[in-house]
Amino acid sequence: MPDRFRAPEDPAIRLTHADRDAAAETLKEAYAEGQLDEDEFEERLGLAIKAKFPAELEPLLSDIVPRRTGAATAPPRPDAPEGPRNGSERLWALGGHVSGYFLFPLGPLLVLLANGNTSPFVRRHAVEALNYQLTFLIGSIVLLGLSWLIIPVLVWIPMLLGWIFMPVIAGFVGLAGGRWKYPFTWRPVRE
Template sequence: MHDPTPPPTQHGRGWPAAQRGAHNQHLRLTHADRDSVANLLKEAYAEGRLDADEFEERLGTAMNAKVHGELEPLLSDLLPEGARIPAPPAAESSPAASGSERLTALVGHCSGYFLAALGPLAVLLVSGNSSAFVRKHAVEALNFQLTFVVGSIVLWFFSWLILPIVAWVFLLLGWMVLPMIAGAAALFGGSWKYPLTWRPIKDS
């Protein structure tokens, strides 16, 4: 007797509707799957449909889940029957920086060689509001220059000790080399974080 039911294929295609759910239960989860469930649980908690203990328990289970079947009990009383878990919204990608923005960001890093913190500060004040890319680099360069200036002043007060002199030599070497690396990163449209840097100025 001929069986009209098509054979099962990968990811459940060809399975009868009643059997697809059971088949997908064994599929491995992605980070996006877990994030989607976490967002639904947060919404349910905010709406008062879950208390704090339920929310914490279900969220922990969702983050540690391995297959789809482990997520179904977490949402069975929150979603209508047959509803699908929505995918999380895709993150908006930042537009590529233009050539002039990259050059301005490079100037922000390298201006510290001549004007210390005043160089990146000037770049921040002139171009920071018109370009997020320039602002990000100018703020980072400004924080590094402030770190160098404040660190040099503090170490000068303890210059009668040997260790502060050694620390200042390393600080000076960093001041000479790191802005060139950061400037190259800016010129190629990338980002750079100076190591061991005090950041009193926030990029906001």
């Protein structure tokens, strides 16, 4: 972590706009280099912008490896590959999405429990499928409770169409080794 973001001897000294901008730039570089995922980047950036004292920036930047200009970028770690290592992981990813048709959130949860700790690729897809199924189930229950109104029925129809088609699309993306994020999804379960 750069020395300018370490807590000074007098912790009552407040940050300047330039300090917050420099912290934001460090976070942007870490995100661009793949050290932070999108959700973590957005969360840390929001906290950095709201920080008032250097001690608030320290935990946001302490685990980020500083960028070395002119140095060759390190190859990806073998224990955390970007995509699936084998066809089995792709099938588990497909199963995580499609199992929601039969068991709603329980299907992706079972895939997550069965193979989520051994493969980051399967975990990412199972968590995304679980969040989508939870969103659909909770949204359906809420809209059913409000079904005496006309508008919830009109909202539920696109939700149902999305539930019919999007898990299949996401499953094929997982089978192809890609990454999928469901739109309009509440994400209470994190990777």
